[in-house]
Amino acid sequence: MTALLAGSAVRTCLGDGAGTFAALLRGECGARPLPLADAAALNVSAAYHMPDGEPATPFRAARLLAGCVAEAARRAGLDPARQRVAVVAGTGLGELPAVEDRALNGTAVAADDLHFGGAVRAALPGVAEVTTLSGACSAGGHALALAQDLVELGEADAAVAAAADTMTRSMLAMIGKVAPVPARRVRPFDRDRGGVLLGEGAAAFVVVPEGWRGPVSARLAGTGLSCDARHETAPDPHGIRRSMRDAFERSGREPADVGVVVAHGTGTALNDPAECLALHEEVAGPGGGPLVTAVKGAVGHTSGAAALINLDVGVRVLAHGAAPPVVGLRRVLEEGEGLRFVRGEPARCAPGLVQLNAFGFGGVNAVTLLEAV
Structure with missing residues (x-):
């Protein structure tokens, strides 16, 4: 649903x-x-x-x-x-x-x-x-x-x-x-x-709900969740991957449908490599997969608000047909090589599906899939 x-x-x-x-x-x-x-x-x-x-x-x-x-x-x-x-x-x-x-x-x-x-x-x-x-x-x-x-x-x-x-x-x-x-x-x-x-x-x-009489901005295909509790602060790539798989299973969509990922992208030594690994294994295809952007370089770590700020960016990516660059990204880390990071300037796109990542301390993860109405 x-x-x-x-x-x-x-x-x-x-x-x-x-x-x-x-x-x-x-x-x-x-x-x-x-x-x-x-x-x-x-x-x-x-x-x-x-x-x-x-x-x-x-x-x-x-x-x-x-x-x-x-x-x-x-x-x-x-x-x-x-x-x-x-x-x-x-x-x-x-x-x-x-x-x-x-x-x-x-x-x-x-x-x-x-x-x-x-x-x-x-x-x-x-x-x-x-x-x-x-x-x-x-x-x-x-x-x-x-x-x-x-x-x-x-x-x-x-x-x-x-x-x-x-x-x-x-x-x-x-x-x-x-x-x-x-x-x-x-x-x-x-x-x-x-x-x-x-x-x-x-x-x-x-x-x-579907059938709402009034203006709408996007369709919420579904959100996948996981809570792995593996470590107090360190992310677990397996838990991140579970939340991604859960999102696809709940929504009936496929990883190949994703055109843009608005990543969690913390700019930290543990999260960024873990997220890159999960994206490589669950979403990226032979051609590098979807465009990847992230917003914390522009707005910082907004804690509990981060997922919904990503959601707003995803809605606007669908509406404008453009994915913003990752602010502050100059040299991609080794684990991120092969992913299609948006760098320097916006990337034109027509994504069928936008994936929004949000990962918290203790392995409390949420991945949302969004599409145009």
Whole structure:
């Protein structure tokens, strides 16, 4: 079975969905100096933060997510007073900035404030159900899969898959601790990659059933999931491959149908080789297979929002017939040789199927397949 995508809304360091895609096509990098007084102590000098607020601000993720949910619902013409509308919200770090802030002041955060239910209900009155899940960098993909299930099983007339994450000082400190030299940008699939830089992002997509009366942007063929739990942080190529196979089996599509892959592309020593291996073994054909792009070089590591930001890029690839270049990619790593990375400038394309990868800590993986309506 399949579902359709109606209204959507996206926010990254490069702007809304249209602005972000335009910047991707131009090969722009959204990294800028980190505006925190303790940046030097954190050993992090740059980040992909939004220009309209201070990073690590408490409850900022909920505000960004709620704004995207309200905008996506408006664009889709949802009316929760007449329709059963469910919201599934994914995140990696949630409201950790609030916990950090209160901890410094010796106070606690109410449990109800740690999920997005209140913010979503205020932005979309009458919504039937709000579920917050945490799934690291694939949280948005898991939210999307659950939203599709709710619609296909008739449990909701429409479901909103949403996700958001902002920066936290503890995560900034972690990447500063493991980096001998502070990174200045993310360089996916590059031999000279320098590691992780955090980004901020939020997104929401309205998932509706076939036959929806209203504008739609693409068909959601299906999402494959896996959770291998092999290691706390290191990716497992076999688990990644399982999520890819699951996507093809659920959707009834074939790897040969894929014209473009929007890769996870973290620019790290373990993920990039593992993802390349999985793409070689599951998707790439004798001619090198589909075009491969990735967005973290432009927008950073947006954690739980990453899968839905990739989804928005995939929708726009289908609409514009162009795949953006991998920002920051100059010398392809050895494991990626033979893959058709988009480099330097956009690649014209007419993909029958777009594959969207999202892989999280602990082997929590989501692979979505998308096609034109």
